[in-house]
Amino acid sequence: MGAYQPLQHHHGGAGAGYFLPRTAVTWLAAACLSLALLHLLCCSPPGGHQAVFSPLLQYFNGNGTYSSNISSSGVEERSSSAASCDYSVGRWVRAPGHARRYNGTACNVKPEQDCVGNGRPETGYLDWRWQPASCELPAFDAAAFLAAARGRHVAFVGDSMARNQAESLHCLLAAAFPHELVAQDAERYKRQFTRWSFPSHGVTLSTYWAPFLVRSGGKPFNYTMPYNLVYLDELGNRWDADAGTMDVVVLTAGHWFWNPAVYHRRGEVVGVHAHPELNATEIGFTSPYREAFRRALERLGSDGRRRTVVLGTFAPPHFDGKPIFDPTACTRTEPYRDGEKEVGSIEREMRSIVFEEAAAAAAAAATMRVEVEDVTRLATMRPDGHPGVYMHRDPFAGGGARPERMQTDCLHSCLPGPVDTFNEILLQILSRQR
Ligand SMILES: *[C@@H]1O[C@H](CO)[C@@H](O)[C@H](O)[C@H]1NC(C)=O
Numbered sequence: 001m002g003a004y005q006p007l008q009h010h011h012g013g014a015g016a017g018y019f020l021p022r023t024a025v026t027w028l029a030a031a032c033l034s035l036a037l038l039h040l041l042c043c044s045p046p047g048g049h050q051a052v053f054s055p056l057l058q059y060f061n062g063n064g065t066y067s068s069n070i071s072s073s074g075v076e077e078r079s080s081s082a083a084s085c086d087y088s089v090g091r092w093v094r095a096p097g098h099a100r101r102y103n104g105t106a107c108n109v110k111p112e113q114d115c116v117g118n119g120r121p122e123t124g125y126l127d128w129r130w131q132p133a134s135c136e137l138p139a140f141d142a143a144a145f146l147a148a149a150r151g152r153h154v155a156f157v158g159d160s161m162a163r164n165q166a167e168s169l170h171c172l173l174a175a176a177f178p179h180e181l182v183a184q185d186a187e188r189y190k191r192q193f194t195r196w197s198f199p200s201h202g203v204t205l206s207t208y209w210a211p212f213l214v215r216s217g218g219k220p221f222n223y224t225m226p227y228n229l230v231y232l233d234e235l236g237n238r239w240d241a242d243a244g245t246m247d248v249v250v251l252t253a254g255h256w257f258w259n260p261a262v263y264h265r266r267g268e269v270v271g272v273h274a275h276p277e278l279n280a281t282e283i284g285f286t287s288p289y290r291e292a293f294r295r296a297l298e299r300l301g302s303d304g305r306r307r308t309v310v311l312g313t314f315a316p317p318h319f320d321g322k323p324i325f326d327p328t329a330c331t332r333t334e335p336y337r338d339g340e341k342e343v344g345s346i347e348r349e350m351r352s353i354v355f356e357e358a359a360a361a362a363a364a365a366a367t368m369r370v371e372v373e374d375v376t377r378l379a380t381m382r383p384d385g386h387p388g389v390y391m392h393r394d395p396f397a398g399g400g401a402r403p404e405r406m407q408t409d410c411l412h413s414c415l416p417g418p419v420d421t422f423n424e425i426l427l428q429i430l431s432r433q434r
């Protein structure tokens, strides 16, 4: 851990390690289907992106001072300190009511994630809490969170999973404290940007959709295109423009990287992923994934503002090989039991990349505290917490039989749902600094 991995800038030949094992390829093919879903849930309609980026809403006016001791000791050292706990290893234990903390309809979550409001009949998925192996994870405490974030701008940056967690946090806080919606993209832009404020504590909470962290084009904005365009050395996103106002940044991305892509650096194609039609070197997606995090961390570590950056590890989907139009996908109603499900090899690799980049950035940063919110394992164990067909309102209304084809979401978390636990961990990370 902590070894600084060189970025693999291959220009000729296919380097070892770029080709995934056959099982992984099969699995990725299934994963591509879930990307169709990511798109449907997170992106602007064709032709919509111009308007999305035009009027940048700049309402934030906090100055983000904060008083913690900035350490450059890095992730590894910090996680071995007495005050910390490894929340990443543990199990889900039954705890009736634990996750019934807010009404998703009342706090206006994305309708596709409002499982209770959409009529999901069984709600047992709300009766679990995460029990770390060697310590306790306290239940979410809105007052403690707002105290830890007092006077600061907390921003989630990344794909629709980042937004899912931001909306969870908003609801957890809004259930206990007065709040205001400051700005939100029109629904037709799928909430690429939302900002709330909690005036009692001077806390601002924002979410920025940036599926690759770095600048992208193609499929994310025009779904008829067969691949993503990823500009590895450019940020140029809305979040980049606002980064100077951010005091706590949660970065989460990953799912879009599985898609076919054409990668650029300095305006030139440097490789592709799963796009053999283009005569360019296959470079896989893990090296670009690493590079995107590195670019985002460089941005956040270079402007002299004291801030905390939290990298979320990958939270896997649970289509388990079924197509996204299969209404029987992710219909489990309980978490996996111990030993029933292991973290997959691709997820493990993506998780390691996040840890390595966090450690490298922490060692290099003077003003930035870098932490990892390691949710891969706990998310892996929760096939029951996705909307599934309850991404639709009353999907079986009229008493009809379950149709053969119906789009399902086995990717995001119901709100409320397992993603609330990510915010319980985030609270512990932020509390540790004061
Ligand atoms: C979307 O991409 C297709 C090609 O795949 C293109 O024909 C179309 O003009 C694009 N639409 C917009 C709005 O850019």
Ligand SMILES: *[C@@H]1O[C@H](CO)[C@@H](O)[C@H](O)[C@H]1NC(C)=O
Binding pocket: 067, 068, 069
């Ligand atoms: C920062 O840490 C040092 C050593 O750990 C300690 O002596 C000092 O009081 C701390 N400062 C603040 C403001 O917490």
Ligand SMILES: *[C@@H]1O[C@H](CO)[C@@H](O)[C@H](O)[C@H]1NC(C)=O
Binding pocket: 103, 104, 105, 106, 116
């Ligand atoms: C949630 O809130 C909505 C509107 O705010 C209300 O109609 C609904 O009954 C509430 N649901 C529950 C389970 O309390």
Ligand SMILES: *[C@@H]1O[C@H](CO)[C@@H](O)[C@H](O)[C@H]1NC(C)=O
Binding pocket: 061, 062, 063, 064, 065, 151, 152, 202
């Ligand atoms: C801004 O910074 C000043 C000190 O530089 C502090 O007194 C004030 O409370 C801060 N305001 C906010 C909103 O954080």
Ligand SMILES: *[C@@H]1O[C@H](CO)[C@@H](O)[C@H](O)[C@H]1NC(C)=O
Binding pocket: 279
């Ligand atoms: C692809 O590149 C190789 C080597 O540069 C070249 O020989 C080949 O003709 C190219 N194929 C196409 C379809 O452009």
